[in-house]
Amino acid sequence: MSGVLSRMFDPKVTTHLIADEGEIIIDEVRRHWMAILVPMxxxxxxxxxxxxxxxxxxxxxxxxxxxxxxxxxxxxxxIAEEHMDRFVITNMRVFRVHGIFSQHTATMPMSRILDIAVHKPMMGRLFGYGHFVFESAAQDQGLREIRYVGRPDERDLTIQRVIQRSGLRGGSMLPAPRDED
Structure with missing residues (x-):
């Protein structure tokens, strides 16, 4: 019975990957435990x-x-709703999968991310969570705000690294260091 329940309450994020294009998961973000405090x-x-x-x-x-x-x-x-809500960072995009009986997926390619705002309320700073707000080239997108992200600064840096490594943003304009002989 527990196998059936665990399969039923697994959002199966790997089914949303574009595997034939080489997409891999960099980070799968579950909701911070504070998201279920009120339901508990x-x-x-x-x-x-x-x-x-x-x-x-x-x-x-x-x-x-x-x-x-x-x-x-x-x-x-x-509680089940919060458990099924996943935010996924891949080498190509970010996406969110949520919903218990019917699932909703929102996707944003890395190339469309213009800015990420990280909001850490006082309780978030105390307990280690924050909220992401994505700004993109599109006026209206399905992936704008992700709430209760654990270790938000670390996750923000992960996204910035993926964007930088993919070559979507130009490198620094500083000259390369010289070897001093």
Whole structure:
């Protein structure tokens, strides 16, 4: 049973690669654990609601049961949603795959990335996450903001290195160092 669940809740990012063109994954970014903090607190609240069933008259115990079940299902769906959300950096592009039952994919070639803004709120600085905002040549794109990225500075440098190595941006205009004999 766990094999079926693990396959069901795996976004299968490798199926989106252009393997015959030599595309490889540089980094697969899962959501930072802070993205599921609120749903986890909702699950804890659902458990407390279940406990209150003990204090209700037997004919009305279904009320906290239904409330707790509804909240637990909602929180579980949000946790699964965050787990299925992946941001992938390849040698050719960046893309995002998300969705539980139906998947949505948004792609941006490295050549279209003009700027990456990294926003680290105070909690992000404390716990090591940030949000990416991509600016591209297109006015409206499906890949604009990626939230709850762990180690955002490191991931930003990874993208910058891939862009630089692919030759999409010119190198530095500084002269090469001379050998002093």
């Amino acid at each position: 607190l909702q699950l804890a609240l659902a458990m407390l609601i279940f406990v209150t069933m003990l204090f209700f008259p037997s004919g009305y115990a279904w009320v906290p049961f239904a409330a707790g079940l509804g909240l637990a299902l909602y929180a579980g769906e949000r």
